[in-house]
Amino acid sequence: MAFNKIMLIPFLTVIAISAVFGAYLWQVGPGGKDISTLPSAMIDKPVPEFFLPPIEGRKTGLNSNDLKSGVSLVNVWASWCPPCRVEHPFLMKLARDGVVIHGINYRDKPADAERFLRNLGDPYHQIGADITGRVSIDWGIYGYPETFVVDQSGRIRYRHVGPITQDVVDKLIRPLLTRITNK
Amino acid sequence: MIPEIGHYAISLAFIFSLVQGTLPLWGAYKNNSVLISFAAPAARFQFISILVAFLCLTVSFVESDFSVALVAQNSHTLKPLLYKITGVWGNHEGSMLLWILILALFGLMVGEMGRNLPSSLRARVLGIQGLIGVGFIAFLIFTSNPFLRLDPSPLQGSGLNPLLQDPGLAFHPPFLYLGYVGFSMAFSFAIAALIEGRVDPAWARWVRPWTLVAWTSLTIGIALGSWWAYYELGWGGWWFWDPVENASFLPWLLGTALLHSALVLERRDTLKSWTILLSILAFGSSLLGTFLVRSGVLTSVHTFATDPERGVFILLLFLIVLGGGLLLYALRAPLLKSGGVFAPVSREGALVLNNLFLTTAFAVVLLGTLYPLLLDAVGGGKVSVGAPFFNATFVPLMIPLLIACPIGAKMTWKRGDLAGALSRLKVAAAIAVLVIVLSFFLDGDRSILPAIALGIAAWLAVGTCLDLYEKIGFSRLSKAVAFSRLRHLPRSTWGTAVAHFSLGVIVAGITVSSVWQVEKIQVMKPGETIELAGYEVTFNGVSQLQGPNYTSLRGSFGVFKESKKITDLFPEKRDYPAENSTTTEAAIHTNFYSDIYVVLGDPDEKGGWVTRLYYNPLVPWIWGGAILMALGGGLSLSDRRLRIGAPRPAASTSTAKTL
Numbered sequence: 001m002a003f004n005k006i007m008l009i010p011f012l013t014v015i016a017i018s019a020v021f022g023a024y025l026w027q028v029g030p031g032g033k034d035i036s037t038l039p040s041a042m043i044d045k046p047v048p049e050f051f052l053p054p055i056e057g058r059k060t061g062l063n064s065n066d067l068k069s070g071v072s073l074v075n076v077w078a079s080w081c082p083p084c085r086v087e088h089p090f091l092m093k094l095a096r097d098g099v100v101i102h103g104i105n106y107r108d109k110p111a112d113a114e115r116f117l118r119n120l121g122d123p124y125h126q127i128g129a130d131i132t133g134r135v136s137i138d139w140g141i142y143g144y145p146e147t148f149v150v151d152q153s154g155r156i157r158y159r160h161v162g163p164i165t166q167d168v169v170d171k172l173i174r175p176l177l178t179r180i181t182n183k
Numbered sequence: 184m185i186p187e188i189g190h191y192a193i194s195l196a197f198i199f200s201l202v203q204g205t206l207p208l209w210g211a212y213k214n215n216s217v218l219i220s221f222a223a224p225a226a227r228f229q230f231i232s233i234l235v236a237f238l239c240l241t242v243s244f245v246e247s248d249f250s251v252a253l254v255a256q257n258s259h260t261l262k263p264l265l266y267k268i269t270g271v272w273g274n275h276e277g278s279m280l281l282w283i284l285i286l287a288l289f290g291l292m293v294g295e296m297g298r299n300l301p302s303s304l305r306a307r308v309l310g311i312q313g314l315i316g317v318g319f320i321a322f323l324i325f326t327s328n329p330f331l332r333l334d335p336s337p338l339q340g341s342g343l344n345p346l347l348q349d350p351g352l353a354f355h356p357p358f359l360y361l362g363y364v365g366f367s368m369a370f371s372f373a374i375a376a377l378i379e380g381r382v383d384p385a386w387a388r389w390v391r392p393w394t395l396v397a398w399t400s401l402t403i404g405i406a407l408g409s410w411w412a413y414y415e416l417g418w419g420g421w422w423f424w425d426p427v428e429n430a431s432f433l434p435w436l437l438g439t440a441l442l443h444s445a446l447v448l449e450r451r452d453t454l455k456s457w458t459i460l461l462s463i464l465a466f467g468s469s470l471l472g473t474f475l476v477r478s479g480v481l482t483s484v485h486t487f488a489t490d491p492e493r494g495v496f497i498l499l500l501f502l503i504v505l506g507g508g509l510l511l512y513a514l515r516a517p518l519l520k521s522g523g524v525f526a527p528v529s530r531e532g533a534l535v536l537n538n539l540f541l542t543t544a545f546a547v548v549l550l551g552t553l554y555p556l557l558l559d560a561v562g563g564g565k566v567s568v569g570a571p572f573f574n575a576t577f578v579p580l581m582i583p584l585l586i587a588c589p590i591g592a593k594m595t596w597k598r599g600d601l602a603g604a605l606s607r608l609k610v611a612a613a614i615a616v617l618v619i620v621l622s623f624f625l626d627g628d629r630s631i632l633p634a635i636a637l638g639i640a641a642w643l644a645v646g647t648c649l650d651l652y653e654k655i656g657f658s659r660l661s662k663a664v665a666f667s668r669l670r671h672l673p674r675s676t677w678g679t680a681v682a683h684f685s686l687g688v689i690v691a692g693i694t695v696s697s698v699w700q701v702e703k704i705q706v707m708k709p710g711e712t713i714e715l716a717g718y719e720v721t722f723n724g725v726s727q728l729q730g731p732n733y734t735s736l737r738g739s740f741g742v743f744k745e746s747k748k749i750t751d752l753f754p755e756k757r758d759y760p761a762e763n764s765t766t767t768e769a770a771i772h773t774n775f776y777s778d779i780y781v782v783l784g785d786p787d788e789k790g791g792w793v794t795r796l797y798y799n800p801l802v803p804w805i806w807g808g809a810i811l812m813a814l815g816g817g818l819s820l821s822d823r824r825l826r827i828g829a830p831r832p833a834a835s836t837s838t839a840k841t842l
Binding site for chain 2: 003004007008010011014015017018020021022024025078080082107115118119
């Protein structure tokens, strides 16, 4: 019988995909671990050097020196990203409570970003438009949204991948902000 | 009592599916006609018992029998009757029962209508279909039983998700499942053919109607879902590349490829192994969608309440069905003998090109859908690759496919004449160029991409019409002869033409609506008027309204053109107390050429309301095109050749088709 190894590729692909999903279901099962945080090579390192222009309708952009003047959150977002819509109310609440949030707007049409904020509200202190996506690569971004906590000296203290939730705000972000602000 | 009958009926169905999944397969292997003869009755009784179970559940919903846990969790006495009925499949358990009912319906149809199939092939197809049934009925009984009782039973139910209380969404799942489950027929035929080790043009002809039914239903299902997203989510968009939308789009892409490659197999006895692979993968991608929606891997408006146990069960089903099918394919497909040869420039070559683009598009959408999930699975968090990824990868794949479509349709089998085909499409090319030039200079932004997209739309529509015109022979023959040929053109030729024409309509709708949409977001006070793309929209204020199971804030808007009243629009914000949630009901005025779309937002403190007004040109063409496309599928399905099913020699039919 003429057996051809190439014919096994679809089968093996399905096995691989199933294995990954199996691992996923195992993790979210009872006693599974929290998988929304992820160690980053960037933790406790200074933020990368960057300089970004403003988005439409704003005068100031964002650069690495802006992150050295006080404790802040850096949120990487885009108007086309549905999870960014999900986390948006939490950012608004944090901003109302006086937390300084900077935005890196990833590969957006300038008008779309401006409309997103006009429509849903604008929690950001300063926003840099990362139109080419270059700066996001320097930050080591996997996907959108991501949120970083940056201390007074401009070092990254925490990284959250995916939309932030009430739980993340209460248990991680707020305690961390209090800790590093009082230092 | 009634839920117990349902419970009993579904257990009975499990036994019938076991019979259907074992005896006929064994009988076909041993060539034992007694065992083979079990196939059709088992399929019939399996369908009847699942139908009884489904009706029992429906009665429990209509009567608001809250002693049934599922009814208590998903229904409410105040809910309108329509949504009590559609609430049956507005939840995980009930929709799974509908899924199985449709699976059994396809088994029934093969059993009753497939009399012209060789008995061993029919037994094997029904046997595979029975085995799929075993897996899914077991899934229903052991992890998602819809008939579980509550004791004590609550006095009132907790209601159905208000987003689902909508006529568009009520009929979205049945069509979608007809599509998903319909591909199980192609799968069963493919597995049966692999077991028999024989694939021939007759096989392709038997598979074609089932694939057409599935594809047509899936087209309608996707269009309904997108239409619903457009008017119910209130974002003015109609497709979001949401993983669940993609989950329905993936089998559609493969199903479209399968329809085209099965045509080559039917006419030219070649592309066997490839067609078999597509048949397996089309159903496999349907199962992947089922897994994604029901396992809790995804969270979105579509997903049902989740439970890891269900996820594991359905992942195992996915692995057994698709993994098993592909393993059999790897072992047996090399045995299939390849048939006719063809030159690269030919109808076959064009259809292979079509398949390459469609399967690459499938791979791209699959990657974009799974990457965030796989990243999440290895601990990377929930992220989105978003519309930019799909626009940058999917659109460039579609452009050459659409340009090649009318040319391929004009090619002859075996060896085509590219120069001849192009010269007969001169008029279409000229019109396409004219459209590109006109839309480039008429558009204020002078952007080239939308102009090219519109040119492609014109090319598709005009090219398809030219092809029909020539097939009928209006230019060569007398009117009487031409009209008689018009009447006698095979329905499948009409089907192809209508479906290809509709592509042009859809492309035009997508392009114009996304490029020339006008959006106005502002705070309006009662009495204020806003200019919107040549219309004046006046805000008259907001009133309170009481619905059957909700309260509503209803905005009133007048739409005028040159001071003449066009219509009144009443967008709402509804509050459903039983479900403790709110929905946005956009108000839409359509004239089949453009939509005026109004959404009522939140009040500000000073008596004004946030309003969002959209002018969406050509957006109705997207759904009009999808309906036309489904109509093309239906026309093709009604072709005499398919109903008779007896294969004729390829030569005689191909001359009729390429005249």
